[in-house]
Amino acid sequence: MTIPDAFQSWFTLQGWTLLPHQREMTARFAAGHSTLLTAPTGTGKTLAGFLGSLIDITQTRPNGLHTLYISPLKALNYDIERNVTAMIEALSLPVRVESRTGDTSQHRRQRQRAKPPHILLTTPESLMLLLSYPDAAKMFGTLKAVIIDEIHQVAASRRGDLIALALAQLEAYSPGFRRIGLSATVAEPELFCGWLGLENKRVDHLDSRTLGMAEAAPEVAILPTRKAPPYNGFMALYAVPEILSEIAKARTAIVFVNTRAQAELLFQFLWEANEEALPIAIYHASLTREMRLKTISLMAAGKLRALVATSAIELGIDWGDVDLVIQVGAPKGVSRLLQRIGRSNHRVDVPSKAFLCSANRFEVLECEAAIAAIRAGKLDGDVPQPGAQDVLAQFILNAACSAPVTPETLYALVRTAWSYRHVSYAEFETLFRFVVDGGYVLRNYDRWHRLSETEQGWIPASPQISRRHRQNIGVIIEAGKLKVRRLHGRGGKYLGEIEEQFGQSMRPGDTFFFAGEVLAFERIHDMTLDARPTAAREPLLPTYSGGQMPLSTFLADGVRGLLQSETTLNELPAVVRDWLRLQTRFSRLPDRQYLLVESFPRGKLYTLVLYTFEGRRANQTLGMLLSRRMERYELHPLSFTITDYGLAINSVEQVTDGMIHDLFSPDILADELEEWLADSPMLKRSFRRVATIAGLVEQNSNAARKTLKQVTFSTDLIYDVLRKYEPDHVLLRLTRADAERELLDLDRLTDLILTFRDRIAFCELPRPSPLSLPVILDVRTERLPGGGIEALLQQEGPEAAAERLMQEVVDGLDG
Known part of the structure; x- marks a missing residue:
């Protein structure tokens, strides 16, 4: 595709020179090729993705939707719309571009379906909503290109599963459209190419750096x-x-x-x-x-x-x-x-x-x-995984809302999505039957009869089913939210949302940080929290579920490697270098060959520290499992503390060298894990997420949003009934898989235990080591049931305690 003179003149006027990968992407678009483009940030990936579409629309003057742009963030959609619109207006192009997100007005949504723009910018959830309407085939029948931005961010998630299924559906409506993936940071491009295309369709990878483009290193x-x-x-x-x-x-x-x-x-x-x-x-x-x-x-x-x-x-x-x-x-x-x-x-x-x-x-x-x-030019990041089946259950109902479906034809379509290429027909049929009537126990209730069979195929059992489904499309399951209203005089202004559980814990007069100011709580009414600005100090800090990012396996291994390199250690800041050298005098440093485990007295208790470098979720799980096994050994564990780097368990009795291998045995992943899960509310938490995504319960009902308490009550009740009367229900199977992946980080923990089972460096010490201080003094401590010896753990402030303990280490070495 030749760059038209009008475009070229405008680029020159802006002082821009098209980069090699931008020209190559334009040529590939003209040839009808699908491409995954990886290019550093600031090298014009967005222009590379859109330029072929803008030229093609200008030359062919299509009547209908031409290009679909999908991004994970609303803010990114708004930014792209602003930039692309500025270019269109400057060149007076006959191109209409609009965004479609959860913030789009109802009037604009209806107009977009009746008269689609040439370019539609949207999110995975909004796209799936559009695909649920009977006119979806007409709206997307003219599609020529789909651009997925920041593909590394979405492909390895449940939102990526939504996109993968959407791509399969779009292919049925408009076969052969171009698929364009954009990212600056893809560690394994061949996997993302597979995810982006059909099994029988090759997606080329274009790395801007292979075209001789010199970039400034950060x-x-x-x-x-x-x-x-x-x-x-x-x-x-x-x-x-x-x-x-x-x-x-x-x-x-x-x-x-x-x-x-x-x-x-x-x-x-x-x-x-x-x-x-x-x-x-x-x-x-x-x-x-x-x-x-x-x-x-x-x-x-x-x-x-x-x-x-x-x-x-x-x-x-x-x-x-x-x-x-x-x-x-x-x-x-x-x-x-x-x-x-x-x-x-x-x-x-x-x-x-x-x-x-x-x-x-x-x-x-x-x-x-x-x-x-x-x-060193190294990258990390999650890679696409097999698709979550609760998302597939949601898609089955979504497809039926659009047009009658049969299990056989829909299964054939689903298998063309990379994420679901290995799903067996037996698995799919079980999910389909669940969507039809909920399963053996739940089919006795009209509430869960969602599909009815007709001569053309299966359709929603009632218009209400379709309406409820569309109100709850998506895979982002959040805790209940309260709107925060900042009161001023007799009126007020909405600032945002906090989680219901945090709001319910406050009393009138309590203060908290939000939207950059300190507010004083007054009341909660109709899911709205009213508060006034205040000058009070020591406010509370709202808590948010799902906010903690896991330490990547790649970076964890990098830290272990750094601790092994004397050259690298010498380049660290002096205060950190001295801290680590003191550790080597007192104990030893962790490394890639051995799992360092330390045991030492602390007041009237004993502390066991394991330097795992496996992230908070894996350490949380390990803490619960080891505590259970320590209880069997009558070591009486009381509490444990976790960070991304390690785990510390406090107990009445001391762990010795002869015990550690039995405590850390791989069978802990069977016996203790099953006992813990049977007693833990964790599976109910996973069931709530799986059941909501699969459509068994809804977060939204008409214009209202259910509280977390309401949703939890419903899902807990259903969970208990299924456990008792239908223990092989498909959602219980999916719940276990979800918990192992999302809450327990069981794969990562299993690798840790199997890798270091017979390679434990156990150090029995007279007092806490320098390296243990960030772990044992972390303020986020998990109290174990029946511990009840709070007084034994009372200490001064964390930093003062750290300095005191560090001085004890130095004094001990000098003495």
């Missing part, structure tokens, strides 16, 4: 601070002066954190220290759409000096004035970090600049390992 360093990072903690309060200083030097900075709670807290710290009154804002997914759009607008206009943000803006958004990124807290993954770093100096010839600011000394190691990986 400049990434540890943020220099006057104070040393503490032994424990998660907020980096010690570094606030230096963070503000770097913000003052930059044109615009983005300060990334890993959770919404951290965003609220760090924003307050920065604001209180902001003597220059620099304009700083906060952005996360729990704020209202209006607040988020206003913040995006201010950033785009260059009116903010800094933005404290979560992952809600880490993908794709292009703000030209951002010249610095500060990552506060360990990055948890190399690819994720590169995405965030790429928000600064969004140009191919200008290096991105970023500082990493660890919250504690263990995180310094993680930051150093991430920097080393970036310099």
Whole structure:
């Protein structure tokens, strides 16, 4: 495809020169090829993805939907719409582009179905909603291209399963459309190519770096601070002066954190220290759409000096004035970090600049390992997995809402989706029967009769079934939410949402951080929490489920490798280097060959520390399993503490060298696991998610959203009934698989136990080791049932305790 003169002239006017991968993508589009494009951030991937469509629409003047763009974030859709619209208007192109998300008005949604734009920007959930209508075949019958942005973010998730099934459905409506995947950070492109295309359809991988394009390597360093990072903690309060200083030097900075709670807290710290009154804002997914759009607008206009943000803006958004990124807290993954770093100096010839600011000394190691990986050009990240079957159950009903279906024809379509290519007909038929009537027990209730058979095939049993389904499409199952209304005089303004459980725990007068200010709780009425601004101190911090990012396996191994390298250790900050060298004098350092386990007395108790480097979920599971086995040995475990790096268990009796191999035996994954799951509410939590995604219960009912308490009551009741009367029900099987994957991280834990079963370096010590301090002093402690010896664990503040314990180590060595 030749670049038309009008386009070329406009590029020249902008001072742009089309890069080789942009020209290649345009040529591939003209040839009808599907492509996965990987290119560094700031190298024009979006233009590369859209340029072929814009030229083709201009030349062919299609009547209907031509290109579908799918992204995981609403904010990214808005940003892309703004940029593409600006180009269309500048060139006076006969192209209509619109976005379709959960925020789109009802009037605009109806118009988009009646008269689709040439380019529609949407999310996985909104696309599946469009595919549920009877006119879906007509709307998507003219489709020529599907662009999936940030493919690394969605393909390995349940949202990716939705997209994979949607692609199969779209192929039936418009065979042969082009499939374009875009990403800066794909570690295993061949897997993503498979996910993107049909089994019998080849998708080429185009890496911009293979075309001779020179890119500026990112400049990434540890943020220099006057104070040393503490032994424990998660907020980096010690570094606030230096963070503000770097913000003052930059044109615009983005300060990334890993959770919404951290965003609220760090924003307050920065604001209180902001003597220059620099304009700083906060952005996360729990704020209202209006607040988020206003913040995006201010950033785009260059009116903010800094933005404290979560992952809600880490993908794709292009703000030209951002010249610095500060990552506060360990990055948890190399690819994720590169995405965030790429928000600064969004140009191919200008290096991105970023500082990493660890919250504690263990995180310094993680930051150093991430920097080393970036310099070596290494990537990590999740890869596509077999599709979740609760999503498939949702898709079965979705397809039936659009047109009559039969199990045989729908199964043939599903098998063309890469994520479901290995699903057997027996598995599919079981899911189909579940969608029809709920199964052996539930079929006795009209409520779960969702499909009826006609001569043409299976259709929804009533219009109400279709309506309820459309209100609940999606796989993001959140805890119950309360809208937060900031009262002012007799009126009020909505700021966003907090989780119902947190709101219900407050009493009138309690204060909390939200939307960058301190609010005083007044009341909850009709799922709305009313609060007023206050100057009160020591407010509470809202908690959010699902906010904790797991440490990637790749980065964990990088930390282990770093601890083995004397050369690398010498390059660490002096305070961290001295901490690790003291550890070698007192105990030893963890490495890739052995699992380091330490045991030492602590007051009237004993502590067992395992340096696993396997992330919080795996360590949480290991803590529960080891505690159960320790109880069998009459060691009387009382509590355990977890971090990404290790696990510490407190007990009345001491674990000895002769016990550790039996405690860490692989059979712990059978005996103790089954006992724990039988007693744990964890399976009910997984059942709630699986049952909601599969459509057994609904979060939304007409205009109202059910409370978490209401949904939990329903799912717990159904779970108990199925366990008793239909223990082989398909949802119980899916629940177990979901818990093992999403809550227990069982695959990762199994690999750990099998790898180090006979390679344990056990050190029995007289007191806590230097390396143990960040683990044993972490404020997030899990109390075990029946422990009840709180007084034995009372200590001074965590940092003071760390300094005291460290001094004991030094005194012991010197003595």
